[in-house]
Ligand code: OGA
C-alpha cells in the first residue's frame with residue numbers, strides 16, 4: 001500500500017513559518033514572521049536550519065529600525081564591526097549603509113557605485129563574514145537587483161578533472177581599499193599595493209554546519225591560485241568564474257521596500273546589477289564574523 005509517512009508536509013518541517021523556495025540552487029522566502037518582535041530560541045533554531053538548507057533567506061514587508069536589525073543579525077553570531085567609521089556606526093559599530101546617498105558632498109555609506117561583480121564578503125580577510133544582512137530602505141525605479149549564486153551546486157556540478165585540479169589548493173583573495181565596486185578593474189590593471197588587503201583561503205571550502213563543500217573563489221576578489229604558474233592560474237580562474245556564474249546556479253532578487261535578505265557567504269556569491277546614479281538606493285547592512293575557512 002502506498003504510504004506518505006516519510007513525506008513531510010511544510011507545516012511539519014517548519015512549524016513556526018511558511019517557507020517558499022526561490023530557486024532550486026538557492027534561496028527561500030520565509031512568510032509569517034514579524035522581525036520587529038523578539039524571535040524566540042525555538043523560532044530562531046528553525047530560521048537557522050532553513051538558512052543552512054537554502055543559503056539565503058528573504059523576509060518581505062518588514063518594518064524594522066536600526067537596532068531591531070542589529071538584534072536580529074546578532075542571532076546569527078558575533079557581529080562584524082565595520083572597517084570604517086561610516087555614518088551607521090554612530091548608532092552601532094556593526095551598522096552601515098550600502099548607499100549612494102551623499103551628505104555635504106560625501107557618501108555616507110559604502111559601495112555607492114552601480115555594478116558589482118560576483119564576490120563573497122570579506123574573503124580577503126582571515127576571518128571573512130558568515131552572514132550578511134541587507135534591509136531595503138530606498139530603491140531606484142529600475143536596476144540594482146542583487147544576483148545570488150549557489151556555490152554548493154556549482155561545486156557539485158564541476159567536471160571531475162576540474163574538481164581534481166583544484167583539490168587542496170589555496171587562492172589569494174585581495175581587496176584594494178577605495179576601489180570599492182570597481183575593484184576588479186583595479187585587480188586586472190594594476191598590481192597589488194601595500195594597502196591591499198589579502199588572504200589565501202581554500203578554493204573549495206567545507207561548511208562548518210553540515211560539511212558540504214562549496215566553491216570559494218570569485219571574479220571580484222580572487223587574484224590567483226597559489227603554487228601554480230600565473231598563466232595557468234589565470235586560465236583556471238577564468239574557467240571557474242564562467243562555471244560558477246551560470247544562470248542555473250542563480251537567484252536574482254528584485255528588491256521591494258521592506259525586504260530583508262540574509263545570505264551565507266560561505267556557500268553563496270552575490271553580484272549587483274547597475275542602476276542609475278541619479279536615483280537614491282539605500283540598504284541598511286549588518287554582518288556577522290565567520291570562522292577561518294577550511
Ligand atoms: C554587500 C553587497 C550588494 C547590493 O552589501 O556586501 O554586495 O545589492 N551589496 O547592494
Ligand code: MN
Pocket residue numbers: 119120121270
Ligand atoms: Mn557584498
